[in-house]
Amino acid sequence: AQRVTQPEKLLSVFKGAPVELKCNYSYSGSPELFWYVQYSRQRLQLLLRHISRESIKGFTADLNKGETSFHLKKPFAQEEDSAMYYCALCPPNKLIFGTGTLLAVQP
Amino acid sequence: DGGITQSPKYLFRKEGQNVTLSCEQNLNHDAMYWYRQDPGQGLRLIYYSQIVNDFQKGDIAEGYSVSREKKESFPLTVTSAQKNPTAFYLCASIGDGREAFFGQGTRLTVV
Numbered sequence: 455a456q457r458v459t460q461p462e463k464l465l466s467v468f469k470g471a472p473v474e475l476k477c478n479y480s481y482s483g484s485p486e487l488f489w490y491v492q493y494s495r496q497r498l499q500l501l502l503r504h505i506s507r508e509s510i511k512g513f514t515a516d517l518n519k520g521e522t523s524f525h526l527k528k529p530f531a532q533e534e535d536s537a538m539y540y541c542a543l544c545p546p547n548k549l550i551f552g553t554g555t556l557l558a559v560q561p
Numbered sequence: 562d563g564g565i566t567q568s569p570k571y572l573f574r575k576e577g578q579n580v581t582l583s584c585e586q587n588l589n590h591d592a593m594y595w596y597r598q599d600p601g602q603g604l605r606l607i608y609y610s611q612i613v614n615d616f617q618k619g620d621i622a623e624g625y626s627v628s629r630e631k632k633e634s635f636p637l638t639v640t641s642a643q644k645n646p647t648a649f650y651l652c653a654s655i656g657d658g659r660e661a662f663f664g665q666g667t668r669l670t671v672v
Contacts, residue, residue, distance in 0.1 A: 463601060486659060498604075498651065498663040540603060542661075547611050549594060549653070549661055553603035 456481050458543045460552035467531050468560050475526040475555045477515075477541030486544040487524040489515055490551075493537045501526075501539070511535070531559045564588065567652050567664035573672050574639070574646065582637045582667045584652035590662070592655040593635040597621060597648045598666070604651065610635055639669060647671050 457480040467473055479485055489501040502510045504517040504524060515526045524541060536559045541552040565586045574580045586593065592611050596604040606619030610629040624643025629635055635654075639646045652664040 460603075488660075490661070497665055498653075498661075500660045503660070544659055547592070547617075548606070548609065549655065550606065551596070551604040553601065 456543060456545055456548070456550055458541050458550055458552035460539075460541055460555050462555045463553070464556045464558065466558045466560060469533055470530050473526075473528045473531045473535070473557065473559075475539050475541075475557065477524045477526065477552060479522050479524060479541075479543050481522075481543055481545060483545060485517070485519075485524075487515075487517060488542040488544060489513070489524075489526050490540045490542055491537050492540070498540070531557075533559045533561055535559050565652060565654055565662055565664040567650075567667050569667060570665065572667055572669045574669060576671055577641045579638055579640050580669065582639065582650055582652075582669070584635045584637065584664060585633055586635075586654045586662070587633060588654055588656060588662060589632070590654035590656040591632070593629070594653045594655070594661070595619075595625075595627065595635070595637045596651045596653065598651055599648050607637065607650075 459478045487504045491501040492498045513528045517524050538554050540554045543550045568583045594609045595607040605621050607625050608627040610616035626638045647670050650667045653661045655661050
């Protein structure tokens with residue numbers, strides 16, 4: 455079965471604290487994984503993809519095939535990081551999302 | 562200005578009525594998708610289309626129908642058979658780069 459699991463519905467941290475948003479996937483092939491973000495009153499948009507191995511807005515995500523995980527991390531959270539984050543799996547011809555994690559960064 | 566346009570932004574439907582949500586893109590993308598977004602349930606796939614005149618059911622297709630007569634357009638009809646249609650609906654398209662581009666969504670309310 456092709457599935458994406460985000461176990462936390464809400465993650466609340468203080469400004470400056472490290473952040474880790476968890477994502478696990480189920481897929482038999484070679485996965486293509488993404489993180490999407492939805493800020494308040496904005497469209498859902500791409501944050502980063504595993505294949506580019508880049509850091510966007512201080513966020514990174516490493517694909518761990520052994521643990522079938524693609525956790526999103528940031529060493530020091532900022533208030534403007536508060537948003538809804540979705541992990542997504544992209545097998546051929548489909549795009550499957552997790553249930554999302556709401557990140558709330560407190561001042 | 563390239564992108565995806567969904568209309569209307571808000572839609573009210575009486576019970577027993579069919580309504581059609583519009584999704585148009587000028588990104589020249591082949592693949593288009595419809596999702597339903599409910600609190601705590603993330604984005605659930607309703608229908609998707611990889612090419613003109615072809616589409617497939619997603620995970621929650623019951624009570625919905627689509628057409629893909631033009632590359633730019635992928636309208637979604639919410640039929641009276643959909644038991645709980647009140648939700649936020651998102652349309653997306655994907656090009657060769659595999660990045661999904663989303664519309665601003667349509668909030669449908671049954672009154």
